[in-house]
Amino acid sequence: MNSTGPADDGPREGAVVASGARRVRWSNWAGNQWCLASVLWPTSESEVARIVERAAAAGRRVRAVGSGHSFSGVALCDDVLLRLDRLDRVLGVDRDAGTVTVQPGITLRALSEHLWTRGLALANLGDVDLQTVAGATATGTHGSGWSLGCLSSEVVSFRLVDGSGRVRVGDPTGDPDLWSAGRVSLGALGVLTAITLRVVPAFHLRAVREPRRVDEVLEAWPELVRDLDHVEFLWVPNTGWALTRSSTRTDEPVRPRRRRDRFHQDEVVDNWWFGAVQRVGSLRPSALVPLARRLPSAGRVEFVDRSHRVLTAPRRVRFVEMEYAVPFEATEAAVRAVQQVVAGLSTPVVFPVEVRCVAPDDIPLSPAHGRATTFVAVHVHRDHPHEEYFTRVEAELRALDGRPHWGKLHGRTAEDLEPAYPGWSSFRAVRDRLDPDRRFTNPALRRVLGP
C-alpha cells in the first residue's frame, strides 16, 4: 500500500489495471494513494456476506471502496478489495417518511438525478457529486450550511456486513449504538450494503458568486452564514480577495447562467485557470503570485438552478487536500493563521483556501460532533509539494481544537485524536463488537483509530 508525495503516474479515477499475479492496482482520484489487491465486484448483499465470511475463515482482510475520492489512505487495501459499482441502485423511496433507500455504490450525482425526477432532493451536497453514498457518509462528507449537517447526519438507517459475514441493521431503535457510530465509520465497522437517507422536496437555489475583500467577508461571516442557506468563500492566497459562493432557496424558475458565464466560472476559473497557472508556476514559481492576483477579476454572477446543479461543479484539475474542522467561533483565528503560514512558505501557494460552515451533530466520529463547525481546506496541485504547507497549517488548526476530515490528508494519530472526540470510546466499543478481529483494518485505520 502506498501513498506518494507527488502523484504517481498510475491510473486515475480509482481505475484498475491488471498487474502480474491476479492482483490489480487501484488508485484514488488524486493519484496520491494506491494499492495492489484482489478486486471483487459483488452484486448483492448475500454475495458481500459470503466474501467476508470466506475472508474471515482464511484470515484475510477486506475493504470496500467507493469512487476513490479520498485523499487519505482510508480506502486502501492490500488483500480483498470490494468495488461496489454494481451495487448502485435506488431500492425505494418512502414519500411519507421522506426517505430514500439506496445501495452503497450509487453516486451522489446519480441519486440526485433520480430524486429530481420524483420531485425530491438531498438537503445539501459538497463541491462534487461523484462520490458514492457509502464512501461519502463513511468520512463525514459535508457541504456548507449553518443549519445543515454533514451528509451522514441525514442517515436514517443502514445495513452492513460485519467482520464475521453477518448482516446487521443500524437503526435508532433496533441497535442505537451501531446506528450512531456507523454513520461515520471510515469503513471500519463492516461493508455497508444499503443506506436510508432523509430527503426533502426538490428545490431551486438562487446563487450568487462574487469576489469580495476577505476582511469584509470575515467580519460579516457570522451574519452571512445565518442569512444564507449555503455560503462559502475561497481566499485567494497572497491577495486580500475572496471568491464568495452563496445560495438560498427560491421559488423562482430556473434561470441558468449564460453558457458563457458557466464556462467562465466552472471551466476557466475553477479548472483551466488552476491547471494553466500551475504549469506556469512549475517553470517560474515567482510568477504564481502575480497570476493569483488576477483571479478575483472574475465578476459577479447570479443564477437560479436545481439545487444539485448549483451546489456541485466539475473538478478537472487534480489536487491534494487537507481540511480541518474548527469550532465556529475560531473561524477568523483559523483563517488568519492560514494566511500567516501562506505568507511564510518557501514555495508560493496558488490554490484558494476554502472556508465553509456546518451544523453540529451527535455522530461519534464526525468532525462536527457537538459544535457548530467551520471547515478550512487547503489544496495543492497534485504534482507540487504539500508537506511544508499542510504540516504548518495542521499545527495551527490543531491548536484551535481542530479535527481533520477523515477523507483528506492529515498527520494525526489515534493517540491524539481520541481526546478530540467525546464519542471515541463508544465508537471503539461498536468496532470491538462488530469487527473484533479487525477484518476491515488497514495501515491508515491503524494509525487513526488504533489497533
Ligand SMILES: Cc1cc2nc3c(=O)[nH]c(=O)nc-3n(C[C@H](O)[C@H](O)[C@H](O)COP(=O)(O)OP(=O)(O)OC[C@H]3O[C@@H](n4cnc5c(N)ncnc54)[C@H](O)[C@@H]3O)c2cc1C
Ligand atoms: C474533487 C473532490 C472534491 C471533494 N469535495 C468534498 C466536499 O465538498 N466536502 C467533503 O466533505 N469532502 C469532499 N471530498 C472528499 C470526499 O467526499 C470523501 O473523501 C469521500 O469519502 C469520498 O467518497 P468515495 O465514494 O470516493 O469513497 P472512497 O474515498 O473510495 O472511500 C472512503 C471511505 O469509505 C469507505 N467505504 C466505501 N464504501 C463503503 C461501504 N460500502 N461500506 C463501508 N465503507 C465503505 C472506504 O473503505 C473508505 O474508508 C472531495 C474529494 C474530491 C476528490
